[in-house]
Amino acid sequence: MDVFGVDIGGSGIKGAPVDLARGELSEERFKVLTPTPSTPDAVADCVRQVVRHFGLPVGPVGVTFPGVVVGGTTRTAANVDKSWLGQDAAGLLGERVGAPVTVLNDADAAGIAEMSHGAGRGRTGTVIVLTFGTGIGSAVFTGGSLVPNTELGHLELHGHDAETRASTRVKEDEGLNWSRWAKRVSRYLAHVEMLFSPELFVIGGGVSRKAEKFLPLLEGVSAEVVPARLENSAGIVGAAMAAAAAGVVPAAAA
16 A cells, blocks of 8 residues: 655645655656645645545545644744644644645655665764755754754854755755855855764755756765755655654555
């Protein structure tokens, strides 16, 4: 049995059924644009659309959210509508899709997938997975265990929120070439390295598909830096894994 994963982002909402054993999408993902304004009701309708695209019946669903999530409730909302603050996301989405829903931070989901099936597999030291997109998400692992909701994209860097200087959206909005953007990313990685001393950075998000354009340009970072192997599907895979871990998936399926 496959488990469904949905990845809510600041610009798009995408999902697919996931083969948990292989850590891969079992069908091509389906994506819709994140609504404007991105209120809970509007986003929930989009999540329902993505899930129902694959037909019924709908089994357990894992959903990522671009912000801090505690016990299924969204605590921050940096890149979506502020009405998400304090929202029972698991309850709302579960009611809308008609199935049990597990909600977690988007970068945490991507990190879980990369540590199990991707670039972080087998690594037991401190590993930091960073997702570059509308903002910068982070997932920190030590000894293979996740420290949830770290939100390192909001570290202050030269007087600015780091993600307002080095996200993929900023690269596009400011028309930065790969060299100029890589300098900003290098400064950000060096700052994170100074604070956490990781042995490995895994760079995820859509930009991971173009790793050859910027990874060779990074400088001033001692830790190993590699692209995410699951690329932009990591969040979907990790969401499905979280649904399984939450105990909403029958043991035979997980």
